[in-house]
Amino acid sequence: xxxxxxxxxxxxxxxxxxxxxxxxxxxxxxxxxxxxxxxxxxxxxxxxxxxxxxxxxxxxxxxxxxxxxxxxxxxxxxxxxxxxxxxxxxxxxxxxxxxxxxxxxxxxxxxxxxxxxxxxxxxxxxxxxxxxxxxxxxxxxxxxxxxxxxxxxxxxxxxxxxxxxxxxxxxxxxxxxxxxxxxxxxxxxxxxxxxxxxxxxxxxxxxxxxxxxxxxxxxxxxxxxxxxxxxxxxxxxxxxxxxxxxxxxxxxxxxxxxxxxxxxxxxx
Amino acid sequence: xxxxxxxxxxxxxxxxxxxxxxxxxxxxxxxxxxxxxxxxxxxxxxxxxxxxxxxxxxxxxxxxxxxxxxxxxxxxxxxxxxxxxxxxxxxxxxxxxxxxxxxxxxxxxxxxxxxxxxxxxxxxxxxxxxxxxxxxxxxxxxxxxxxxxxxxxxxxxxxxxxxxxxxxxxxxxxxxxxxxxxxxxxxxxxxxxxxxxxxxxxxxxxxxxxxxxxxxxxxxxxxxxxxxxxxxxxxxxxxxxxxxxxxxxxxxxxxxxxxxxxxxxxxxxxxxxxxxxxxxxxx
Numbered sequence: 001x002x003x004x005x006x007x008x009x010x011x012x013x014x015x016x017x018x019x020x021x022x023x024x025x026x027x028x029x030x031x032x033x034x035x036x037x038x039x040x041x042x043x044x045x046x047x048x049x050x051x052x053x054x055x056x057x058x059x060x061x062x063x064x065x066x067x068x069x070x071x072x073x074x075x076x077x078x079x080x081x082x083x084x085x086x087x088x089x090x091x092x093x094x095x096x097x098x099x100x101x102x103x104x105x106x107x108x109x110x111x112x113x114x115x116x117x118x119x120x121x122x123x124x125x126x127x128x129x130x131x132x133x134x135x136x137x138x139x140x141x142x143x144x145x146x147x148x149x150x151x152x153x154x155x156x157x158x159x160x161x162x163x164x165x166x167x168x169x170x171x172x173x174x175x176x177x178x179x180x181x182x183x184x185x186x187x188x189x190x191x192x193x194x195x196x197x198x199x200x201x202x203x204x205x206x207x208x209x210x211x212x213x214x215x216x217x218x219x220x221x222x223x224x225x226x227x228x229x230x231x232x233x234x235x236x237x238x239x240x241x242x243x244x245x246x247x248x249x250x251x252x253x254x255x256x257x258x259x260x261x262x263x264x265x266x267x268x
Numbered sequence: 269x270x271x272x273x274x275x276x277x278x279x280x281x282x283x284x285x286x287x288x289x290x291x292x293x294x295x296x297x298x299x300x301x302x303x304x305x306x307x308x309x310x311x312x313x314x315x316x317x318x319x320x321x322x323x324x325x326x327x328x329x330x331x332x333x334x335x336x337x338x339x340x341x342x343x344x345x346x347x348x349x350x351x352x353x354x355x356x357x358x359x360x361x362x363x364x365x366x367x368x369x370x371x372x373x374x375x376x377x378x379x380x381x382x383x384x385x386x387x388x389x390x391x392x393x394x395x396x397x398x399x400x401x402x403x404x405x406x407x408x409x410x411x412x413x414x415x416x417x418x419x420x421x422x423x424x425x426x427x428x429x430x431x432x433x434x435x436x437x438x439x440x441x442x443x444x445x446x447x448x449x450x451x452x453x454x455x456x457x458x459x460x461x462x463x464x465x466x467x468x469x470x471x472x473x474x475x476x477x478x479x480x481x482x483x484x485x486x487x488x489x490x491x492x493x494x495x496x497x498x499x500x501x502x503x504x505x506x507x508x509x510x511x512x513x514x515x516x517x518x519x520x521x522x523x524x525x526x527x528x529x530x531x532x533x534x535x536x537x538x539x540x541x542x543x544x545x546x547x548x549x550x551x
């Protein structure tokens with residue numbers, strides 16, 4: 001168990017002045033409305049942490065950003081890994097190895113039974129040989145084990161939600177949607193498992209999670225803290241739910257959509 | 269250094285020696301399990317001390333390279349040398365390819381407990397990994413070279429099958445556990461990858477076992493590489509693995525040893541000296 005990570009997830013979230021929070025949220029909504037209108041007639045655009053990262057690396061130092069997406073053991077590890085951790089949290093599996101095997105078997109079963117639950121990933125997994133599936137499984141087991149071992153799961157007051165991405169659809173345009181990716185969500189925090197090197201875009205990537213949560217919430221609730229965690233190094237980045245985080249998130253969306261994002265471009 | 273298995277740690281002999289000299293997975297497992305009550309507790313200040321030592325050396329390099337130089341990523345190949353990269357280009361790429369394929373088979377063995385057709389399995393795994401260059405390299409091999417590769421790989425697979433313990437899922441076996449430790453605010457990154465780790469991390473108690481796979485390099489370099497990874501784990505989590513196993517797939521031999529503070533200090537000293545040399549070269 002990583003006590004620093006647990007402290008970051010379970011520690012008290014600083015209180016925010018409701019007036020300034022509401023003002024920042026209104027500004028963010030207004031900016032997003034403007035972006036949606038500006039993109040009217042364009043193709044559907046989903047802004048995820050990947051788009052934010054890629055936009056920051058527009059000078060070409062992220063060669064992976066231009067590659068078309070393809071399922072591989074690396075790109076599949078998070079999807080299989082979160083499903084495995086979910087099985088462990090519910091007690092349906094007792095170890096990451098068991099859980100991943102269960103998940104891979106489930107993929108094959110869904111595809112062969114023609115289940116509506118079968119996704120593109122399930123079909124790709126089912127088409128692999130046993131050795132290919134083992135390679136995917138091995139990658140997912142490592143991902144899941146690191147997450148499972150890092151947290152004291154029994155210490156959370158309520159069962160955390162594992163691996164549910166949250167979407168916000170713009171009310172101004174059906175073409176614009178934002179995704180907040182978090183791997184573990186507790187009542188007061190969102191954990192994002194990070195990979196790759198430390199980068200200038202990471203706070204903006206995490207601010208997008210805060211922005212999406214804030215846009216989805218009803219009433220005056222706060223969206224909680226977002227904690228980015230690199231299992232490779234054990235490093236943490238905390239993004240508190242502050243008005244400046246909403247500004248950062250909205251600017252990140254603007255940058256990803258090819259807008260000005262002036263302050264972010266200079267920061268990148 | 270405590271030699272838990274004195275005979276195997278004497279060092280590998282050329283392939284073809286009597287099978288009786290080779291280890292078995294049961295032996296390796298018994299040695300890794302050891303005496304759970306005797307697991308060492310490391311000084312909580314050890315990691316901070318080692319980090320401070322390396323940070324000092326890293327800042328000298330940054331000062332010499334300039335604040336705005338791109339981050340320097342350093343792995344065991346640069347810091348410790350690697351036999352796989354010695355020789356001409358063709359030999360090097362063949363060794364690297366073989367090493368990657370054998371490592372792929374190790375992952376399969378840990379995950380499924382079996383290897384059916386070593387070359388076909390490795391090729392399928394590499395394809396699933398999306399490593400197009402390796403797939404193309406294998407597909408471009410002439411028939412004779414491919415046959416030779418298949419035979420060599422089969423030898424490694426046989427030895428691995430005999431040598432690698434079948435860990436119960438409760439041991440939490442995981443392969444390719446990457447470690448990356450930023451120094452000097454991320455301007456220097458020390459990185460490496462554990463081939464296989466088992467055990468549950470426990471605060472302030474060394475509770476993990478790490479297994480390294482050597483496909484044919486000098487024993488001393490492979491062992492040193494495990495000490496390097498132990499140092500990185502200490503910097504990452506505060507405690508090193510408590511026990512290391514080195515498996516040599518070409519010969520089927522192995523060694524197991526406890527991690528000691530001396531190992532960590534020795535490798536940190538080596539890294540600090542390496543960085544100081546780099547700072548001088550840039551200065």
